[in-house]
Amino acid sequence: MFNKLLIISGPTATGKTDLAVKLAKKYNGELVSGDSCQIYKGMDIGTGKDQPNGTPIHLIDIITPDKKFSVADFQKIGLKTIKEIQSRGKLPILVGCSGFYIDSLINPHYNTFSIKPNKFLRFIFKYFSLNTLQKIYKYLDKDEFSKLNHSDVNNHYRLTRKIEIKLFSRKKVALFKGDVRRTEGFNILHISLTAPLEILYQRIDARVNKRMEIGFLDEIRRLLKKYKWTDPGMQIAAYQCLRPYFENNKKVIKIPLHQGELPEGLRGLVKLWSYAEHSDARRQTCWFKTKTNAFFFDITKNKFQENIFRHVDKWYNKL
RNA sequence: CCAGCGGGAGCCGGGCGGUUAGGCAACAGUCUGUAAAACUGUCGUAGGUUGGUUCAACUCCAACCCGCUGGA
Numbered sequence: 001m002f003n004k005l006l007i008i009s010g011p012t013a014t015g016k017t018d019l020a021v022k023l024a025k026k027y028n029g030e031l032v033s034g035d036s037c038q039i040y041k042g043m044d045i046g047t048g049k050d051q052p053n054g055t056p057i058h059l060i061d062i063i064t065p066d067k068k069f070s071v072a073d074f075q076k077i078g079l080k081t082i083k084e085i086q087s088r089g090k091l092p093i094l095v096g097c098s099g100f101y102i103d104s105l106i107n108p109h110y111n112t113f114s115i116k117p118n119k120f121l122r123f124i125f126k127y128f129s130l131n132t133l134q135k136i137y138k139y140l141d142k143d144e145f146s147k148l149n150h151s152d153v154n155n156h157y158r159l160t161r162k163i164e165i166k167l168f169s170r171k172k173v174a175l176f177k178g179d180v181r182r183t184e185g186f187n188i189l190h191i192s193l194t195a196p197l198e199i200l201y202q203r204i205d206a207r208v209n210k211r212m213e214i215g216f217l218d219e220i221r222r223l224l225k226k227y228k229w230t231d232p233g234m235q236i237a238a239y240q241c242l243r244p245y246f247e248n249n250k251k252v253i254k255i256p257l258h259q260g261e262l263p264e265g266l267r268g269l270v271k272l273w274s275y276a277e278h279s280d281a282r283r284q285t286c287w288f289k290t291k292t293n294a295f296f297f298d299i300t301k302n303k304f305q306e307n308i309f310r311h312v313d314k315w316y317n318k319l
Numbered sequence: 320c321c322a323g324c325g326g327g328a329g330c331c332g333g334g335c336g337g338u339u340a341g342g343c344a345a346c347a348g349u350c351u352g353u354a355a356a357a358c359u360g361u362c363g364u365a366g367g368u369u370g371g372u373u374c375a376a377c378u379c380c381a382a383c384c385c386g387c388u389g390g391a
Contacts, residue, residue, distance in 0.1 A: 097355080155349090275344070
């Protein structure tokens with residue numbers, strides 16, 4: 001029974017897809033995107049999709065930007081997709097930068113996904129202050145509250161979810177225990193690409209500029225005909241960064257765009273977008289570094305690809 | 320040459336005679352249904368130069384240097 005799963009992770013702009021495609025060709029594989037943004041249809045430039053030709057890639061373009069999507073959804077569909085690929089005797093290659101998403105597939109500890117978000121509670125809680133949420137959680141579970149770290153105590157969203165879990169699903173958690181080890185029995189090789197931040201920033205900036213050139217603004221215009229700025233998909237940083245340009249459109253939109261030259265107001269927004277991607281890269285790097293035991297390969301090192309291939313080869317041919 | 324305005328951490332920038340501005344960037348983290356999200360910590364006292372006033376000056380005064388604007 002074929003149960004291998006190859007993972008190629010790493011922050012943006014490390015060339016994961018490129019590498020994954022090469023690996024797919026060599027090992028008769030199919031790609032599975034582990035990217036929280038590229039699931040959205042019509043959001044191509046802003047999410048940096050590059051469609052490999054010839055190699056199938058799954059979990060891209062699976063829903064429209066007005067739909068919500070979360071790790072729990074990903075866990076379900078991701079697992080199904082991977083098993084399906086395996087059942088055809090092919091090698092699934094999970095490639096992406098969303099650490100949380102990838103982790104949800106390979107880490108057996110996620111046992112709260114069975115507890116669904118409660119719309120009503122979330123609606124109400126939006127109007128509660130952070131302090132109030134802290135008090136509620138403290139009231140519900142003093143022990144766990146005291147264990148919360150500095151960043152969680154101050155996180156409105158996470159407190160909401162914690163309270164949600166406490167309130168609605170005490171029994172269910174127990175029920176779902178047997179269902180937790182979803183990827184148990186998988187033979188996983190996790191390879192993670194890295195690069196010095198400085199290099200990543202250079203690559204990111206270059207790519208951002210390029211994406212402006214190939215019509216990012218047009219993509220946003222197209223999206224805005226069907227979707228709103230408040231839709232889930234539109235929350236992605238790239239789009240939100242450019243949002244002011246479209247909201248003051250009376251003035252700005254009329255400025256003709258000469259090749260290469262961005263209007264002054266727009267330049268600042270694009271810069272912001274670059275910065276947003278810098279922090280992404282940082283956080284993603286941090287995630288893989290601290291939360292996974294992947295094999296890391298620095299893409300600025302000589303022969304890193306050869307090393308990876310050697311590594312994969314050994315793993316693939318074993319047993 | 321005269322007048323006005325301004326000079327502050329890598330950048331932007333409010334306030335103020337004495338305790339931390341703030342934001343961005345950068346760096347390090349947190350992570351169990353928004354994760355390209357949300358949140359935390361670190362950037363150890365910087366204030367054009369030189370004097371003066373004062374117990375105390377980034378803050379008031381003077382001179383000078385630099386920049387911008389207006390005038391001759």
